[in-house]
Amino acid sequence: MFYDQAKIFVKGGDGGNGIVAFRREKYVPEGGPAGGDGGRGGSVIIIGNEGLRTLVDLRYQRHYKGTRGEHGMAKTMHGRGGEDRFLKVPIGTVIKDADTGEILADIVKEGQEAVVAKGGRGGRGNARFVSSLNRAPQLAEQGEPGEERWLELELKVLADVGLVGYPNVGKSTLIAAVSAARPKIANYPFTTLEPNLGVVRVEEGKSFVMADIPGLIEGAHEGVGLGHDFLRHTDRSRVLIHVLDMAGTEGRDPLDDFDVIQRELAMYKPQLVEKPMVIAANKMDLTEGEENLERLKAKIGEQYTIFPISAATSEGLKPLIWHVNTILEELGPVQAVEEEKVTHMDVRLKPEKEERFRIERDDEAVFVVTGKEVERHVAMTNFDQEESVVRLSRIFGKMGVDQALRDAGAKHGDPVKIGGLEFDFIEYGGDEEAEKGGDES
The missing domain is CATH 3.40.50.300 (P-loop containing nucleotide triphosphate hydrolases)
Structure with a gap:
């Protein structure tokens, strides 16, 4: 049987967590921070293979994930990165985002690769948050979640x-x-x-x-x-x-x-x-x-x-x-496909400027804040660490999330939802600047 279409789910591996750790050495009673960073998660990569003729293998297994990065360790040892997951497809396979219909990649030659789900970066350990004002930080980042999406693969026979x-x-x-x-x-x-x-x-x-x-x-x-x-x-x-x-x-x-x-x-x-x-x-x-x-x-x-x-x-x-x-x-020689505008996932183009976040109000009067950047910061925050929560608040203040909520009508104590988590909107006495590196992507 010839299979020329398949729908699959891909997810990059989550990044490993950074940790809070301190040096414990003889004759060093107050050792400095030594928490290592987590490893990057493995990506899902589609690669062209001339030996394949159909997409049959992708119809029997529909979920593909990269492995998670290892967590950071003491003595500033970083966690190992996760392994990438490679999926082989026939030459002539067009890869589309199942939700938007956007063409993500067009596999037209042997060995061509397309990163379709990027692994999340590893969280930073407390050794990375040392500053002149905080010599012994008690915070570390969680690993960034890997990208995930449903893909539609369509094989178009390559023939002269x-x-x-x-x-x-x-x-x-x-x-x-x-x-x-x-x-x-x-x-x-x-x-x-x-x-x-x-x-x-x-x-x-x-x-x-x-x-x-x-x-x-x-x-x-x-x-x-x-x-x-x-x-x-x-x-x-x-x-x-x-x-x-x-x-x-x-x-x-x-x-x-x-x-x-x-x-x-x-x-x-x-x-x-x-x-x-x-x-x-x-x-x-x-x-x-x-x-x-x-x-x-x-x-x-x-x-x-x-x-x-x-x-x-x-x-x-x-x-x-x-x-x-x-x-x-x-x-003359075979040219690349001209009929359709293709964005190759393995070529990182400079993205168009887009709004950093959006605020809407749902049917239950909850303020919902959406946007990749704010959702990533929430996902990488360890809410069991007080310093991490304070840092998140400072980041949102610098990004303008607090002021945007006020402009949208949020009052002290109103519920706010970001990335699946619900918070209470708290009015502080004043805005504080995010600490160094807090708004890094």
Whole structure:
């Protein structure tokens, strides 16, 4: 069974906690702080692998997590970082955020990596919070939670040439005749339910990959007859061969077939009809082939190159293959995907400036503060340590969270929720600056 779609959950490992510790040495009655930092959590990384052909492995296991970083230790020893989790996918896999639909990465070559869930950084131990005013800090950070998200993976077959056309027009017979591919061939529609790939060898040192894309029917752009599942594989083909049944063995007019398939390609994605295309007028060994061929030439002969062939007898295949190879040589080397704007996760671009936090009021009159930065500070605060809580308050004061809550109408004692935790809004006598490094990301 060919699997070209999968939905998985990925989560980077949480960072290890920093610890509070002090030196305990003979003849050093008041040793300084010596709490080590926690290790960074392991990330989830998707990597391209040419040996894979489907996404079947990802359909049986749907949750993938990086390991957590080790906690810090005494004597300022840092915890070990967590191990990254690598997921292998076939070349041609597009990775999307399941919630937003944003394309996160496009795996187009062997070994290409995309970090899809970054591990959290380790929390800092108390040795990192020493200052001129606090020589023996009693606080340490918790590890940062790792990123998590649902992903949709979609495999689009990478091929130089794609065969398109109605079911049972002879696409499978054609690819079997010109390559070593051995697709299932039978005299009924939708024999092919998955793309078949074959390497077509033109001559020594010259070859290209051909994909037998399952048959399309009218309404395919709306999903009729597994239309979307079939059409997506035309995206990556550099040249299309439109195969027509010139004998009309299914009771259809080949000229009407041509119009329908062209319309479906255009309605699914307009740039598909702009790809180089040649016409394979198949089944010319049967009756009515010549008459329909003349009609076809009169209609589209000036726009497309037409090759009369018989895939069953191999008649006319050599000129077709040589012509397609010439087109591929004129197109030059394979270029990266141009149809879609892709942000590669392994290339860290400077993010656009966005608001640091947002304040809303829910149905229960609770002030809800959201934002990656404020939620991260809450998650990394150890609420069992008084100094850590005071530090969090100072950070929020410097960020402007306190004033924003006042502006939103919060009064002393009102409930405030941040990152799943609920607090009481407390009015202090005045704002204090966050300590050094308190608002670091």
